[in-house]
Amino acid sequence: xxxxxxxxxxxxxxxxxxxxxxxxxxxxxxxxxxxxxxxxxxxxxxxxxxxxxxxxxxxxxxxx
Amino acid sequence: xxxxxxxxxxxxxxxxxxxxxxxxxxxxxxxxxxxxxxxxxxxxxxxxxxxxxxxxxxxxxxxxxxxxxxxxxxxxxxxxxxxxxxxxxxxxxxxxxxxxxxxxxxxxxxxxxxxxxxxxxxxxxxxxxxxxxxxxxxxxx
Numbered sequence: 001x002x003x004x005x006x007x008x009x010x011x012x013x014x015x016x017x018x019x020x021x022x023x024x025x026x027x028x029x030x031x032x033x034x035x036x037x038x039x040x041x042x043x044x045x046x047x048x049x050x051x052x053x054x055x056x057x058x059x060x061x062x063x064x
Numbered sequence: 065x066x067x068x069x070x071x072x073x074x075x076x077x078x079x080x081x082x083x084x085x086x087x088x089x090x091x092x093x094x095x096x097x098x099x100x101x102x103x104x105x106x107x108x109x110x111x112x113x114x115x116x117x118x119x120x121x122x123x124x125x126x127x128x129x130x131x132x133x134x135x136x137x138x139x140x141x142x143x144x145x146x147x148x149x150x151x152x153x154x155x156x157x158x159x160x161x162x163x164x165x166x167x168x169x170x171x172x173x174x175x176x177x178x179x180x181x182x183x184x185x186x187x188x189x190x191x192x193x194x195x196x197x198x199x200x201x202x203x204x205x
Binding site: 021024028033 | 144201
């Protein structure tokens with residue numbers, strides 16, 4: 001899955017560590033999600049969407 | 065090099081996960097110490113279990129049970145990516161151990177290699193588990 005998490009995070013002036021703390025996950029998870037190496041669970045994706053106040057499909061897009 | 069060190073040292077885990085991991089490590093250390101003490105005691109005692117050995121055995125079982133429970137709690141509360149890495153490492157560890165030991169037991173039956181002992185089983189499981197964790201972390205980050 002592709003995502004624009006890096007842009008959204010930077011627009012909010014957040015570091016990867018800040019975002020990790022907000023979402024209660026490791027910084028490694030944020031790195032992996034941003035690189036598209038790890039797809040978050042539905043609950044984590046919803047948490048991210050709520051945090052940035054965007055619909056999930058605007059943040060995450062299916063690559064197929 | 066930094067990525068490799070990050071993979072080994074698990075930098076950046078949330079505090080609760082670090083606390084839970086430390087609890088698991090503490091029980092694993094206790095389990096290992098009690099096993100070591102039992103083994104050393106067993107060298108001198110040839111006839112049955114003494115009271116000290118029995119107490120050590122009870123401590124060993126208790127540490128083992130606490131290790132299992134603390135690891136289960138650690139896994140349940142873990143960050144979801146780290147949980148995936150842990151489960152894949154466990155699967156690798158169990159798979160490699162089963163394949164290696166079934167092969168070794170067949171070779172042992174044909175007297176090609178000497179019979180294997182339990183220490184080798186534990187060592188193989190631990191090494192493949194640790195290898196799986198490092199490879200998983202390097203792959204995902």
